[in-house]
Amino acid sequence: MTKQAPIEDVPIGGEMIRLGQFLKFAGLLDSGGEVKEVIAEGMVSVNGEVDLRRGRQLHDGDVVEFEGHRRRVRP
Known part of the structure; x- marks a missing residue:
């Protein structure tokens, strides 16, 4: 396991941030x-599912994962 x-x-x-912005804001990408x-290549997941939309809206409690790093959105 x-x-x-x-x-x-x-x-x-x-209350909300877009996925592309969040990846930079959270320090996962520069x-x-x-x-x-990385989004186009399917390397990012939101709440356990791959998401190919850079503009996806994230809200409180959403969990973004990239290369083993996990970040949760908080207002």
């Missing part, structure tokens, strides 16, 4: 180009 990484809460200072590429 593989141990999952702990989930880190990331306060976003609002540039919009990187964000576009």
Whole structure:
């Protein structure tokens, strides 16, 4: 059984953030180009499911996973 990484809460200072913005805000990626590429390649999941939409709206409690790192959206 593989141990999952702990989930880190990331306060976003609002009610909603887009997936592409969140990946940068949470420190998982540095540039919009990187964000576009990894999302298009299916390397990012939201709440356990791969999501290919950079503009997906994230809300309180959504969990984003990328390369073993897990971040939860908090207002």
